[in-house]
Every structure is written in C-alpha cells, then in structure tokens.
Amino acid sequence: MQRDPNYPTICKIEKVIDETPSVRTLIFSDDVLPNVLPGQFAMVWIPGVNELPMSVMISHEQGKAAFTIRKLGEASTGLYNVAVGKYIGIRGPYGNSFDIKEGKLLLVGGGTGLVPLLRLLTFVKPSDDVTVLIGAKTKAEVFFEDMANDILEKNPHRVLVVTEDGSYGEKGLVTDLVEKIITETKFEAVYTCGPELMMYKTVQLSHEKGIFVQASLERMMKCGIGICGSCCIGEDLVCRDGTIFDGDHLLANKEFGHTFRTKAGILDKF
Amino acid sequence: MAINLSTKIGPLSLERPTILASGILGISLDVFNRIYKAGAGAVVTKSLSKEPWEGYANPTIFSVKGGGWINAVGLSNPGAANFASMIQPNKEVPIIVSLVGSVEDDFDFMIKQFENCKVVAFELNLSCPHVAKVGLEVGDDLDLVNKIIKTVKNATAVPVFAKVGLGSTDYIETVSTAVDAGIDGITAINTMRAMAIDIETQRPILSNKIGGLSGTPIKPIAVRCVYEISSKFEIPILGSGGISTWEDAVEFFLAGASAIQIGSAVGDNWIKIFDEINNGISQYMEKKRYSKIAEMVGLAKGS
Ligand SMILES: Cc1cc2nc3c(=O)[nH]c(=O)nc-3n(C[C@H](O)[C@H](O)[C@H](O)COP(=O)(O)OP(=O)(O)OC[C@H]3O[C@@H](n4cnc5c(N)ncnc54)[C@H](O)[C@@H]3O)c2cc1C
Ligand SMILES: Cc1cc2nc3c(=O)[nH]c(=O)nc-3n(C[C@H](O)[C@H](O)[C@H](O)COP(=O)(O)O)c2cc1C
Ligand code: FES
Numbered sequence: 001m002q003r004d005p006n007y008p009t010i011c012k013i014e015k016v017i018d019e020t021p022s023v024r025t026l027i028f029s030d031d032v033l034p035n036v037l038p039g040q041f042a043m044v045w046i047p048g049v050n051e052l053p054m055s056v057m058i059s060h061e062q063g064k065a066a067f068t069i070r071k072l073g074e075a076s077t078g079l080y081n082v083a084v085g086k087y088i089g090i091r092g093p094y095g096n097s098f099d100i101k102e103g104k105l106l107l108v109g110g111g112t113g114l115v116p117l118l119r120l121l122t123f124v125k126p127s128d129d130v131t132v133l134i135g136a137k138t139k140a141e142v143f144f145e146d147m148a149n150d151i152l153e154k155n156p157h158r159v160l161v162v163t164e165d166g167s168y169g170e171k172g173l174v175t176d177l178v179e180k181i182i183t184e185t186k187f188e189a190v191y192t193c194g195p196e197l198m199m200y201k202t203v204q205l206s207h208e209k210g211i212f213v214q215a216s217l218e219r220m221m222k223c224g225i226g227i228c229g230s231c232c233i234g235e236d237l238v239c240r241d242g243t244i245f246d247g248d249h250l251l252a253n254k255e256f257g258h259t260f261r262t263k264a265g266i267l268d269k270f
Numbered sequence: 271m272a273i274n275l276s277t278k279i280g281p282l283s284l285e286r287p288t289i290l291a292s293g294i295l296g297i298s299l300d301v302f303n304r305i306y307k308a309g310a311g312a313v314v315t316k317s318l319s320k321e322p323w324e325g326y327a328n329p330t331i332f333s334v335k336g337g338g339w340i341n342a343v344g345l346s347n348p349g350a351a352n353f354a355s356m357i358q359p360n361k362e363v364p365i366i367v368s369l370v371g372s373v374e375d376d377f378d379f380m381i382k383q384f385e386n387c388k389v390v391a392f393e394l395n396l397s398c399p400h401v402a403k404v405g406l407e408v409g410d411d412l413d414l415v416n417k418i419i420k421t422v423k424n425a426t427a428v429p430v431f432a433k434v435g436l437g438s439t440d441y442i443e444t445v446s447t448a449v450d451a452g453i454d455g456i457t458a459i460n461t462m463r464a465m466a467i468d469i470e471t472q473r474p475i476l477s478n479k480i481g482g483l484s485g486t487p488i489k490p491i492a493v494r495c496v497y498e499i500s501s502k503f504e505i506p507i508l509g510s511g512g513i514s515t516w517e518d519a520v521e522f523f524l525a526g527a528s529a530i531q532i533g534s535a536v537g538d539n540w541i542k543i544f545d546e547i548n549n550g551i552s553q554y555m556e557k558k559r560y561s562k563i564a565e566m567v568g569l570a571k572g573s
Binding site: 004006007008010043045047048050051052075087089091222225226227228229230234235237240261262263264265266267 | 323329
C-alpha cells in the first residue's frame with residue numbers, strides 16, 4: 001500500500017552527531033523526507049514518550065534525512081536520547097515552504113531555527129549573494145556556522161555570528177546586526193526562523209524598509225494537518241496555512257510577537 | 271435562482287445546514303469567523319470543561335491506513351470561563367458551545383459563564399469515548415443524563431442538544447432519556463472506541479492507547495443511528511460521522527438529520543469543504559425540485 005503521510009512511518013536511527021552540549025542531529029534513511037521543500041516539518045513520534053513537530057534537517061548523503069534537536073523538556077530530551085539502532089515514527093511532510101527569491105538574500109536564524117534555513121541555502125542559485133546571521137547566547141551554543149559556509153562555498157556569501165555575551169563573533173543581539181546590515185545593503189528578501197521576538201523584530205525592520213520578508217512560526221502542535229486547532233494564531237493555523245508567512249500578513253496579526261497558546265489553549269504572553 | 275439552504279433544528283434556525291463539528295479547529299473566535307465566512311452555517315466549539323485541561327501527551331491524532339482518523343486529544347481546552355471571555359466579542363457567528371462535565375453542577379456553572387455571549391445553542395457532550403468520568407461514561411448513566419439535562423434546561427433559554435455515541439448502554443436509551451428530560455435536539459454520533467498498534471515497536475501509537483475513530487469508516491454506522499433515532503423519536507437530529515461529500519450530507523438528510531456536522535473531512539479537504547458541500551446540496555435540491563432542506567429530511571423512512 002502507498003505510504004500514508006498521516007500515519008507514522010517507522011525509521012531506525014543510523015547516526016548521531018553532537019552539535020553542542022545540548023543540541024544533537026539524528027540521521028536516518030527515508031524515501032520522502034530527504035526531498036522536502038525548505039521550511040517543511042514532520043511530526044516525530046518518540047515511542048513511549050511523546051510526538052513533536054520538527055523541521056526536517058538536510059543530510060549530506062543520498063536517501064538520508066535528519067532532525068536537529070535541542071533538549072529542553074521531557075519530549076525533546078526523549079528524542080535527543082534516541083540512540084543508534086532505535087526507532088522513531090514520522091508523519092508528514094507538513095507545511096508550506098519559503099518563497100525563494102533571487103539576488104541579495106539575508107537569512108536570520110537562532111538555535112534550531114537554523115534547520116529550515118540551511119535547507120533553504122541548498123536551494124539558492126549560484127549567482128545569489130547570500131548573508132547568513134546566526135544569533136546565540138554564548139559561544140558554546142553556536143552551531144551550523146561551518147555547514148552554512150560549506151553549502152555556500154560557490155556563492156558570494158558571508159556567515160556572521162552574534163553572541164549576547166560577546167564570547168564569539170559580534171557582541172549583542174542578532175537583530176541589532178539585522179538593522180545595521182539592511183541599512184547598508186539593499187536585499188531582495190529576508191528569511192527568518194528562531195525565537196519569536198527575534199523574528200518579530202526582523203520582520204518589523206525589513207517591512208519598514210520595504211523588503212520582502214518571511215518568517216517560519218512555531219505554535220503548539222498535535223495533528224500537524226489542520227484538525228485540532230491547537231496551533232492557531234489569529235485566524236491562521238500555523239501547521240496548515242504556514243508555518244511560513246509573509247511579513248505584512250504577520251504584522252496584521254495581533255498575536256504575532258505578542259501571544260501564544262498553551263497546551264490547554266489559553267492565550268499567554270511571550 | 272439561488273437555492274435556499276436554511277434549515278431548522280427545532281428552535282434553532284440556520285442559514286446553511288453544514289456545521290463545524292466539536293473539537294475541530296475549535297479554540298479561537300478568529301478561526302470561527304474564518305470558517306463561518308467559508309460557508310459553515312454554525313460552528314461547535316471544542317468541548318469545554320469547568321477547569322482548563324491540558325489533555326493527553328502526543329501522539330493524539332493520526333490517520334487510519336485506507337481512510338479515517340483515530341484521536342485521543344483528551345479534551346484539552348482552556349476552560350469555560352476563559353473561553354467565554356474569548357468569544358465575548360462575537361457578533362456574527364452562530365456559535366454552539368459544547369460542554370463536558372461529570373455532574374449537573376459542572377454544567378450549571380459553565381452555562382452561567384456564557385450569559386453575556388452570543389451563543390445560539392449548547393451541545394452536551396455525553397459521548398467522548400476516551401476520557402474517564404465524562405463523555406460516554408456520563409451518557410451511559412441514564413440517571414445522570416436526566417439530571418444534567420433538567421439542570422441545563424433550567425439554567426438557559428438557549429436551545430440545548432445532546433451528543434450521543436456508542437457506549438455500553440444502548441444509545442437509544444440515552445436518547446430516550448434525553449428526549450423525556452426536554453432536550454431540543456440530538457447530535458449523533460461521536461467517535462467510536464478504537465486503537466492502532468505499531469508492529470515494529472510493538473506499541474499502541476496513541477499516548478492514551480485507546481482513542482476514538484472518526485471519518486469515512488464510521489459513516490455507515492452514523493447513518494444507521496440517525497435513521498434509528500428519527501424512526502423512534504420526534505426529535506430534530508444533527509448528523510455527524512464521516513461526512514466528506516455533499517452526497518454524504520444528503521444521505522444524512524434522507525436518514526432524518528436536519529443539519530450535518532463536518533469534522534475529520536476538514537483535515538482531508540480543508541476549509542473549502544463547507545462551500546463544496548453547500549454547492550452540492552444546492553444542485554441536488556435544484557435537480558429534485560426542493561425549495562427547503564426540510565422537504566428531504568427523513569424521506570428514506572417512508573420507503
Ligand atoms: C514547526 C516546528 C518545527 C520545529 N522544529 C524544531 C527543530 O528542528 N528542532 C528543535 O529542537 N525543536 C523544534 N521545534 C520545537 C519542538 O517541537 C518543541 O517545542 C521543543 O523541542 C520543546 O518541547 P518539549 O516538549 O521538550 O518541551 P516542554 O518543556 O514540554 O515545552 C516547552 C515549550 O515547547 C513548546 N512545545 C511543547 N510541545 C510542543 C508541541 N507538540 N508543538 C509545538 N510546541 C511545543 C511549548 O511552547 C512549550 O511551552 C519545532 C516546533 C515547531 C512548531
Ligand atoms: C481531533 C478530534 C477532536 C474531537 N473533539 C471532540 C470534542 O471535544 N467534543 C465532541 O463532542 N466531539 C469531538 N470530536 C468528535 C467530532 O466532533 C465528530 O463527532 C466525530 O469526529 C465524527 O465526525 P467526523 O467523522 O466528521 O470527524 C472530535 C473529533 C476529532 C477527530
Ligand atoms: S496542529 Fe492541529 S491544527 Fe495545527
């Protein structure tokens with residue numbers, strides 16, 4: 001029978017890579033996930049633990065896909081600890097993808113928000129001039145800098161890191177650098193994924209300058225396909241209408257950058 | 271000529287007979303507005319409880335190979351009071367508020383939270399199959415059903431519907447008790463107890479292990495229940511279970527439903543499904559020369 005995207009497909013973890021002391025990449029073979037569009041995600045079942053939405057990470061091998069997980073609560077720690085030879089279940093791919101423009105592109109990411117942005121980098125044209133900004137709290141939490149440089153090897157590009165404590169790269173908030181850079185350079189498009197307040201500021205700054213900007217949102221997810229309603233933001237369902245939205249659409253949404261819903265569906269402030 | 275799709279479910283009149291089922295996209299007023307604009311005649315909220323509930327851990331929903339869905343969300347909801355203040359600004363959308371509880375006082379408390387909200391009906395969930403002490407366990411307890419409905423009917427002038435499912439008591443008994451207690455309509459049916467086990471990891475997939483089956487596999491059962499209820503009682507019926515096309519909707523009307531609820535098919539076909547089903551019903555009515563939905567309700571019983 002043909003694969004049902006909404007029923008878990010079981011995959012065996014083949015390789016584990018530690019990116020930082022709290023971030024890990026799990027690699028597995030699959031027919032579908034290696035070829036998803038940039039920004040798409042999967043619902044990942046950790047048998048006996050939970051199921052979480054995860055952006056689909058690139059891998060450097062044919063027929064293999066990956067997830068990059070930061071351990072946080074019980075569910076993500078459960079996934080982080082899945083060892084080589086153990087199983088996970090995947091549903092999807094779900095969600096839309098980034099609208100890929102040509103020319104001077106700016107990507108702004110923080111933490112595991114870099115996952116969909118790295119896949120986006122594999123879709124840029126050789127002539128595109130690409131700037132990647134990576135934000136982190138401190139040096140030990142910086143990852144994927146080398147990978148971004150490797151993917152962009154043949155492009156005019158720069159990868160800049162900003163840490164809040166100044167232990168690596170520039171000191172400050174990544175959005176301070178966004179402000180500076182979009183004033184100096186006329187970008188064709190800005191793409192962002194990471195903490196919502198970082199995305200909010202990035203969208204606002206880009207929008208003020210009239211630059212096309214898209215952000216990939218996170219909300220509480222259960223079904224991943226537009227049934228349960230838990231991922232709603234205003235009238236949009238992040239799993240089905242997004243996760244990627246245009247900046248002007250987001251700025252018209254009173255919840256973006258301000259509120260999110262808890263597991264019980266109660267509105268809470270960021 | 272534009273076909274008139276309006277329908278009456280006892281005391282409740284709706285412009286269109288297609289209703290968003292409870293638990294589907296149902297936690298925000300903005301989403302309700304969107305679904306109403308997309309063609310739904312009314313929306314049913316997620317079932318609300320007295321206190322907020324987080325629900326079960328994921329996995330909570332997945333599909334059945336070959337069609338249908340199994341879910342055990344665990345009735346996660348923000349609680350009646352939070353929800354009431356969220357829908358307070360509502361002016362336009364016909365909202366049916368779904369409630370779950372264990373005793374009649376829970377329902378009394380919850381109904382009072384909605385005193386200043388525009389609500390067109392309440393739907394009492396007597397049939398959620400996967401949460402202890404509420405839902406089906408209440409629907410199976412005929413004494414409790416009677417007490418709850420009498421309390422609720424006392425507490426509000428708004429129409430009240432009871433949603434039934436297939437539990438351990440014959441659902442016909444539950445319907446009979448509800449009708450005697452003064453209910454204004456019956457929603458039939460809820461999901462049916464089901465599970466799926468992954469053969470590689472050898473575990474149930476749902477975190478709650480057992481959940482409720484919805485979607486196309488339960489449609490013939492739901493049609494049978496609607497037909498049986500309409501054959502035995504003079505009570506308006508809202509049909510629910512596996513409706514994904516206009517043909518399904520018409521089948522439910524013919525079985526005796528005055529309106530239909532759409533749940534799982536929203537996941538399969540997205541929000542445009544309301545418009546698609548409305549258009550299909552219109553064309554069928556034109557072909558059969560009906561001017562009102564009511565003309566076809568229960569027609570299959572006469573044959
Ligand atoms: C589309 C999407 C893609 C994501 N991609 C990645 C990724 O590539 N790598 C990564 O490490 N993380 C990713 N996440 C975040 C991840 O799904 C979890 O939210 C995070 O790992 C924390 O989960 P936890 O249950 O361990 O934490 P908890 O301590 O239980 O919860 C912390 C917070 O995490 C969020 N959260 C918990 N469960 C869910 C859920 N089911 N859906 C959405 N948010 C939830 C809530 O905001 C919660 O308050 C993504 C989230 C979304 C929505
Ligand atoms: C994810 C999900 C959540 C549901 N939550 C509720 C609920 O809170 N209250 C309720 O009365 N019914 C609930 N139901 C049942 C539906 O309202 C509907 O009666 C059932 O799914 C059958 O219709 P369908 O086949 O069109 O989905 C839920 C169904 C699903 C799939
Ligand atoms: S996660 Fe269920 S509707 Fe988006």
